[in-house]
Amino acid sequence: MKAAVVSSFDTAPRYQEVPTPDAVGGTGMVVDVLAAGLHPRVRSQADGSHYTSTAELPLVPGIDGVGRGPDGVLRYFVLPDTTLGSMAEQTVIDIRRSIVLPDGSDPIAVAAAMNPAMSSWLALRRRMQFPVGASVLVLGATGSAGQMAVQITKRFGADQIIAAGRDAGRLAGLPALGATRTVSLEGDAEAVAERIGRAAADVDVVIDYLWGPPTAAAMTAMVTRRADHGRPLTWIEIGSVAGADASIPSAALRSVPLQIIGSGQGSVSNRGILTELPALVEALAGGSFDIDARTVPLADVEQAWADAAHTAQRIVLVP
Numbered sequence: 001m002k003a004a005v006v007s008s009f010d011t012a013p014r015y016q017e018v019p020t021p022d023a024v025g026g027t028g029m030v031v032d033v034l035a036a037g038l039h040p041r042v043r044s045q046a047d048g049s050h051y052t053s054t055a056e057l058p059l060v061p062g063i064d065g066v067g068r069g070p071d072g073v074l075r076y077f078v079l080p081d082t083t084l085g086s087m088a089e090q091t092v093i094d095i096r097r098s099i100v101l102p103d104g105s106d107p108i109a110v111a112a113a114m115n116p117a118m119s120s121w122l123a124l125r126r127r128m129q130f131p132v133g134a135s136v137l138v139l140g141a142t143g144s145a146g147q148m149a150v151q152i153t154k155r156f157g158a159d160q161i162i163a164a165g166r167d168a169g170r171l172a173g174l175p176a177l178g179a180t181r182t183v184s185l186e187g188d189a190e191a192v193a194e195r196i197g198r199a200a201a202d203v204d205v206v207i208d209y210l211w212g213p214p215t216a217a218a219m220t221a222m223v224t225r226r227a228d229h230g231r232p233l234t235w236i237e238i239g240s241v242a243g244a245d246a247s248i249p250s251a252a253l254r255s256v257p258l259q260i261i262g263s264g265q266g267s268v269s270n271r272g273i274l275t276e277l278p279a280l281v282e283a284l285a286g287g288s289f290d291i292d293a294r295t296v297p298l299a300d301v302e303q304a305w306a307d308a309a310h311t312a313q314r315i316v317l318v319p
Helices: 040-046 107-126 144-155 168-177 189-200 212-225 250-255 270-285 298-308
Strands: 002-005 014-017 028-038 064-068 074-078 090-094 098-100 135-139 160-165 181-184 205-208 233-237 258-262 293-297 314-318
Touching: 002 298, 014 298, 028 040, 028 074, 028 107, 028 298, 040 298, 064 090, 064 107, 074 090, 074 107, 074 270, 098 270, 107 144, 107 205, 107 270, 107 293, 107 314, 135 144, 135 189, 135 212, 144 160, 144 168, 144 205, 160 168, 160 189, 168 181, 181 189, 189 212, 212 233, 212 250, 293 298, 298 314
Parallel strands: 135 160, 135 205, 160 181, 205 233, 233 258, 293 314
Antiparallel strands: 002 014, 028 064, 028 090, 028 314, 064 074, 074 098
């Protein structure tokens, strides 16, 4: 069969022949892959930079997807850490890590949206008690996961949603998705931090896809401007597109009741993830979210890899 294959961590996957997989164990199933999302998590898997990555090569990238098994049932699946990912004509899933999709589900929309939507959905459902009526800042709101976070916080009952991002065009479209205010992250770092401090000093929750120096600067600006220093602030670290490390100012930890938590693979149990999937799938299948996706043939995986670094669209590979 054909698959995208990573042979070196410093080059894009290539489309080539690989052995047809066999299911192993009572819960294993070989599925025909219909759609697999090219998520940032997949790119970090393929270049060896993700914190779960190993040195094992070659590997077929892809962490989730939509497939159809020999029983004819359409499923969304999440793969374990494996060298046989979803960017192939077929892959092996554990049916315990899958969910049957409702009739009429769009495999492309599900493959595109589940991963970016899951990041904030799981964070707000499994890593904290999200209060209805909360004020939220989404740092990195113009990426696909950030756009989904705006929509999900609205769905969960946020009262104020401040969306901060770089892409001016996408930022302008976020009020239609639920943002009540937008903040540009373009420009001088000090000026950006000042804008965030003025706009979001009194939020209850920060959903952070940036981390790195921008987070440290934003955190300082926000806590120094906070009107009520006794008001709790929960900072959820989900992504690190601006840097793997952030120098958190000690004053931020001492001057306000600040709770910093992470949300990602490992911080939410497999059971917790699977518990949340049905409701998320129902929301996606019901058309509750705006999904910006583009399909690319699996044979064009090298071009898709190059395009992914320059677009906020979620690319979906289709065999």
